[in-house]
Amino acid sequence: MQVTTLCLGALVFGEATGYEINKMFEDGPFSHFLDASYGSIYPALTRLTDEGLVTCKEEQQERRPDKKIYALTERGRQSLRDALHMPLAADKFRSEFLFAVLFAHLLPRSRVAELVDQRLAEMKAKTEELATRDPGDTPGTDFARLYGHAVYSASVSFLENNRHLIEDIAADDKPQDNPKAVHTHV
Amino acid sequence: MQVTTLCLGALVFGEATGYEINKMFEDGPFSHFLDASYGSIYPALTRLTDEGLVTCKEEQQERRPDKKIYALTERGRQSLRDALHMPLAADKFRSEFLFAVLFAHLLPRSRVAELVDQRLAEMKAKTEELATRDPGDTPGTDFARLYGHAVYSASVSFLENNRHLIEDIAADDKPQDNPKAVHTHV
DNA sequence: ATTTAATATATCGGTCCTATATAGGTTCGA
DNA sequence: TCGAACCTATATAGGACCGATATATTAAAT
Numbered sequence: 458m459q460v461t462t463l464c465l466g467a468l469v470f471g472e473a474t475g476y477e478i479n480k481m482f483e484d485g486p487f488s489h490f491l492d493a494s495y496g497s498i499y500p501a502l503t504r505l506t507d508e509g510l511v512t513c514k515e516e517q518q519e520r521r522p523d524k525k526i527y528a529l530t531e532r533g534r535q536s537l538r539d540a541l542h543m544p545l546a547a548d549k550f551r552s553e554f555l556f557a558v559l560f561a562h563l564l565p566r567s568r569v570a571e572l573v574d575q576r577l578a579e580m581k582a583k584t585e586e587l588a589t590r591d592p593g594d595t596p597g598t599d600f601a602r603l604y605g606h607a608v609y610s611a612s613v614s615f616l617e618n619n620r621h622l623i624e625d626i627a628a629d630d631k632p633q634d635n636p637k638a639v640h641t642h643v
Numbered sequence: 644m645q646v647t648t649l650c651l652g653a654l655v656f657g658e659a660t661g662y663e664i665n666k667m668f669e670d671g672p673f674s675h676f677l678d679a680s681y682g683s684i685y686p687a688l689t690r691l692t693d694e695g696l697v698t699c700k701e702e703q704q705e706r707r708p709d710k711k712i713y714a715l716t717e718r719g720r721q722s723l724r725d726a727l728h729m730p731l732a733a734d735k736f737r738s739e740f741l742f743a744v745l746f747a748h749l750l751p752r753s754r755v756a757e758l759v760d761q762r763l764a765e766m767k768a769k770t771e772e773l774a775t776r777d778p779g780d781t782p783g784t785d786f787a788r789l790y791g792h793a794v795y796s797a798s799v800s801f802l803e804n805n806r807h808l809i810e811d812i813a814a815d816d817k818p819q820d821n822p823k824a825v826h827t828h829v
Numbered sequence: 830a831t832t833t834a835a836t837a838t839a840t841c842g843g844t845c846c847t848a849t850a851t852a853g854g855t856t857c858g859a
Numbered sequence: 860t861c862g863a864a865c866c867t868a869t870a871t872a873g874g875a876c877c878g879a880t881a882t883a884t885t886a887a888a889t
Contacts, residue, residue, distance in 0.1 A: 458739050459875070469746060476837050486745065490738040494877050499839060524837070538749055545739040545758065547765060552676040553644050553731040555790065559672065559783035560655060563724050572731065579733060596812040597745035603808075604741065604801055611797030615790055622789075626782040645844070662868050683845050685870060710868070 460497040461505055465537040468511060472528035475499050486598045489605050502527055510536050558623045566627035573620045584609040646683040647691055651723040654697060658714035661685050672784045675791050688713055696722050744809045752813035759806045770795040
């Protein structure tokens with residue numbers, strides 16, 4: 458599923474500029490499970506306009522670049538519906554954290570602990586962020602939000618209960634980093 | 644973190660060919676949270692060889708292309724360690740399923756139910772796959788496996804308990820698809 | 830007074846995925 | 860026993876996409 462289709466989806470929520478669509482991927486309703494950047498969004502909107510799946514009205518602004526407001530056409534809406542009837546790709550998940558823990562035995566224990574602490578903080582922040590309903594939520598975004606909340610909660614629990622599994626296989630800290638290893642007071 | 648670094652990680656598990664590294668991403672220890680394809684793996688191995696981070700010994704085979712067996716050098720191992728001390732990118736998660744449920748109101752209820760059923764089947768399969776320890780598991784892969792199991796389990800529970808939320812907002816099935824809507828026997 | 834952030838469009842460079850080419854081997858059911 | 864399907868193994872072309880940057884102005888924060 459390419460960025461053109463994602464843009465059609467974005468425009469179901471209402472007309473928008475490329476800039477606003479980008480925000481939907483950065484902070485908005487899509488941010489937790491999709492991504493797309495300017496480098497793909499602007500060309501996609503041009504292509505969609507050429508194909509008649511969206512309309513583009515230029516709004517002149519004083520001392521700013523003209524705002525190009527895109528809106529879905531009926532053909533565009535149907536094209537999205539068609540795409541949603543095709544087989545969907547499986548979720549793609551990419552985690553540098555899990556890659557790193559595979560090599561915990563190559564890292565000092567302090568670094569492994571740091572990685573877990575950072576991740577726990579991120580996951581807790583996400584969990585909290587997804588805990589409260591947003592005024593603009595639709596039933597669909599609400600479902601996605603609750604789904605995310607459930608998954609991040611499970612993630613936090615797992616990390617808190619099992620972090621010792623990787624911390625215990627980490628390499629020793631160098632003596633100067635690990636005062637416990639130095640017996641200075643017999 | 645680019646494919647070169649992932650290849651260094653792959654070679655920590657032992658020497659391997661490009662073909663075998665690819666399998667690690669498709670079925671092996673990396674498959675659940677990383678991806679890379681031939682189009683990036685082969686060029687990456689060439690680059691790593693040029694930089695002296697891996698060695699390449701060609702093994703001639705009868706009636707087959709020569710096998711190129713790559714192995715980590717000490718500099719390569721250090722390069723990986725260095726990469727693991729840099730800030731790690733946050734997880735990236737891409738879900739066409741969650742994208743689709745945002746537009747459940749544009750789809751017939753039967754399609755939404757189908758999407759949920761498919762996803763539940765996938766998630767249950769993954770959960771089961773991750774439930775049992777593999778003989779080749781290291782502490783690191785074992786941790787990742789248990790992590791995945793926890794997350795997929797939570798996912799299955801959520802879907803089973805909350806699927807009605809999106810099924811109830813789906814569009815009506817067309818009459819010919821939904822016998823209950825047709826009153827043929829008064 | 831100065832820097833940072835926000836609004837807004839656009840593109841270049843490089844990375845990466847998808848699909849394909851090549852070429853023989855093995856497995857397994859019809 | 861014959862052929863289809865899949866496995867081993869390397870390699871690349873084409874296109875999609877991300878990250879960074881350029882441009883230009885205003886608003887807010889410091």
